[in-house]
Amino acid sequence: MKKLNTLLFQTPVLISILALFLNSCFHTNATKNVEKENTKTTVYPSNVIPFMDEWTILTGDGTRTEELANYEQKDFFYVSNDGETDWVVYKTPNSGITSKNSSNTRTELGQKKHWIPETGGKLSGTLKVMHVSTSGDARVAASYSVVVGQIHSDDGHENEPLKIFYKKFPGHTKGSVFWNYEINTEGDNSKRWDYSTAVWGNDMSTIGSSPTAYPEEPNEGVELGEEFSYEVNVYNGIMHLTFASKGHPTKTFTKNLLKSEFISKETIPKQILTLYAAIGRDGTERTDAYAGELQFFKQGAYNQTNGKNPEDNIVWNTGSKTYDGDIAKQYANGCYAEVWFKEATVGSGTEPDKE
Structure with missing residues (x-):
């Protein structure tokens, strides 16, 4: 007991x-x-892609920053992990504060170093487009698209010898990757136009028959979230382009930046005469194209959708929803572009491999 x-x-x-x-x-x-x-360490874009000291950035709210080491801007420029890999995110609304010569917003790097086509330069990127605007006008070539890499002139008309696009119509699973060459117009730059070349899927000239009637989905297209890469190598005045993606054929292109092929009305491509007919752009190019003009690379998300009236410019005014510029509302309603990069390089042009 x-x-x-x-x-x-x-x-x-x-x-x-x-x-x-x-x-x-x-x-x-x-x-x-x-x-x-x-005590968790913040991962900055410069930790993922170390070349950030070569660039400045303009973000979708108009913020311009010169020093990108250990820099991020939430909602525009930051790092995200997909469960395996860290990616640098570039995100921008349909309407925000734009650069002086554009109606379109961007969260985009601008190269500090300038060069001329004769000396050249090289840019590469491995990326996946996660979102393009779901509002727009299917008749407008620029609708539902984002530019993920550029060469931009800093002389003369300040035109763009290269823009690399991704575009996907609403309701489609696959989108298109294509690149545009903008002529360096002879005389009045109001007659300028872009000639578009398909990489996977369609070129820019494939449009809808009405604001909400979309063309057929491309067979050889690229889905949102599907990884692809590009290399832009300008050497001795010739632009060499290489595009690669798992499950797609590798595509290569060349373009002479010193000698134009569009110097007379007779040499204007049919694509241009059809696409730009409504806005009367049928200019010709300087014989020596971009020879001697200062150039620089751009990379990120240059949103091609805007809220401007399509009836005023049926090629570039997309009539997209902008919610009076309210960025939070645009993000909540699919009115933005978002691009992720995991690798990128920038440097001098190199002699291409000889086959």
Whole structure:
């Protein structure tokens, strides 16, 4: 009986001690988890792609930044992990604060170093487009698209000898990758136009028959979230383009930046005469194209959708929803572009491999 009384007395005490021990362990672990969370190191875009010291950036809210080491801007320029890899995210709404010569918003790098086609330069990127605007006008060639890489002139008309596009119509699973060459117009630049070349899927001139009637989905297209890469190598005035993606044929192109093929009305491509007929753009190019003009690369998300009236420019005014410029509402309603890069390089042009 004495042993039973002792056991009955000790059991509550033991339970209390065990409870105190377990409670102490729980709070200790919880404190350690909070401390670990608080000390987690921020991963910046410059940690993922180290070339950020070569660039400035303009983001979709108009912020311009010169120094990108250990820099991020939430909602526009930051790092996201897809479960396996860190990616640099470029995100921009349909309507925000734009650069002086554009109606379109961007979160896009601009190369600090300038060069001329004769000396050249090289840019590469491995990326996936995660979103393009879901509002727009299917008749407008620029609708539902984003530019993910450029060469931009800093002289003369400040035109663009290269823009690399991704475009996907609403309801389609696959989109198109294509590149545009903008002529360096002879004389009045109001007659300028872009000639578009398909990589996978369609070129820019494939449009809908009405604002909401979309063309057929491309067979050889690229889906949102599907990885692809490009290399732009300008060497001795010749632009060499290479596009690669798993499950798609690798495509290569060349374009002379020193000698134009569009110097007379007779040499204007049929694509241009059809696409630009409504806005009367039928200019010709300088014989020496972009020779001697300062150029620089751009990379990121240059959103091609805007809220301007399509009836005023049926090629570039997309009539997209902008919610009076409210960025949060645009993001919530699919009115934005978002591009992720995991690798990229920039440097001098190199002699292409000879086959």
